[in-house]
Amino acid sequence: MTSTRIAQPSTPLTADDVERATAAIDRISDAFSSRVVGQERVRTALLVTLLAEGHVLLESVPGLAKTLAASTLAQAVSADFSRIQCTPDLLPSDIIGTQVYDPRRHEFETQLGPVHANFVLLDEINRASAKTQSAMLEAMQERQTSIAGTIHPLPSPFMVLATQNPIEEEGTYVLPHAQMDRFLLKEVVDYPEEVDELMVLDRIGDGTLGQHSERVAPVATIHDVVDLQAMVRRVYVDPAIRRYVVSLVRATRHVGHLLGPELGAYVEIGSSPRGSIAFFQAARAMAVVQGRHYVIPEDVRELRHAVLRHRIHLSFEALADRVRPESIIDAVFRAVPTP
Incomplete structure (x- = not known):
């Protein structure tokens, strides 16, 4: 005789849980805003995607701080960050990794690709070939990669931030509708307001923004993010x-x-x-x-x-x-x- 297991409801969030979550999110939001001027919708989309354990597609013309937003969020939560510039000649092995022969030991060793990070920025994903796009999207869905028959789990948390330029079409491969569906959110990044654009110039002038600016100090940890994701499920x-x-x-x-x-x-x-x-x-x-x-x-x-x-x-x-x-x-x- 078999018994049917009934799923038990998760424990509701308490006031202390909500207060702790709010404090952590406020710290992350403040750290994000210290580098990224304006772009409140982008900040909300990234936070929601991170807490919901999903992936986000950002669409805009170049120069609207998409890369800066992704790297800043990763720095704020002490996460590993990697950036992949998609090009037509990019191969799946360039993303997930491959095996390399070591002549000293006369054996192959596995070198994991840049997808094995907490935050992965796929810059201009529509410039990668369909085969490379499929390899990346498989990693997003399965949360693992397979190299020479060996499964390599991706770290947790794991979040892909893909960008695409809707203007340029030459040398691009449009994402199929079924693959677009894998992204939890798609946010369209607009041009900044005049006051925000002036603030960008002010921050570049005083050195708080630009190539020589300092990294954002971590305000949370990976464990904090995992804790927030567990709260969302409740x-x-x-x-x-x-x-x-x-x-x-x-x-x-x-x-x-x-x-x-x-x-x-x-x-x-x-x-x-x-x-x-x-x-x-x-x-x-x-x-x-x-x-x-x-x-x-x-x-x-x-x-x-x-x-x-x-x-x-x-x-x-x-x-x-x-x-x-x-x-x-x-x-x-x-x-x-x-x-």
Whole structure:
């Protein structure tokens, strides 16, 4: 006779847990802001992705501090950081590692690649070939690499920050829709405000920003990050919020029925169930960032563009009419009742 094991609910977060999490997040946010001027949305996206144990895709033209943001966050939490400049001739072994023959010992030894770090910046991922992209995305999904038949687990925490330039198309390989879906969030980085750009010049002038500036002093440890990630898994999500998330994601698959044939013609493919999972995980992380032990509908709404913009595949009519996915997402959120 077999017995069925019933999963026990996780222990709810206490007020002390939330206070400890808030203090750690505030320290990390202050350290981030000491180097990166403005870019509050990027900071929130990186924190949410880190706490939700996901990966983030940053899209913008060059020069908007994406690399600086990634390295600063890694320094703030005492994490290993590696940067991979993607090029068309980049090979999978350049990322995951390979075996090298040692003539002195007459045997092969394994040299792990730069993906074996806590924070991995994939700069201009759309410049890497499809084979190299697949190798990286497999590491993201499986949290391990395989070299000559031997499995090498990736460190924990492990977070990939990929960037892509939407302007240049020559010599690029567009990420397939199925591979884009592997990223928890996709954040579009905008140009800074005038006051922020002036502050950048001030910081370069006084030496606090630039090539010769000092590294950010660590304000947290890897163990703190792992502790925060464990707290996120204990955040309470009401059944009404769960139904709200599922209704939103399902609505992207039936936009025509919800919003009419005109807008429905703009969406070719809606979000997969990964969209629901991403909302669930990211909303819990957002609740911790906001200092709460429970998720509210605003957490879901705040993340709507970052979660769905790369999971909705627009039709040719939408591209011809210059319809942005954010417009479709906003229309869906207006149509689905908020609990």
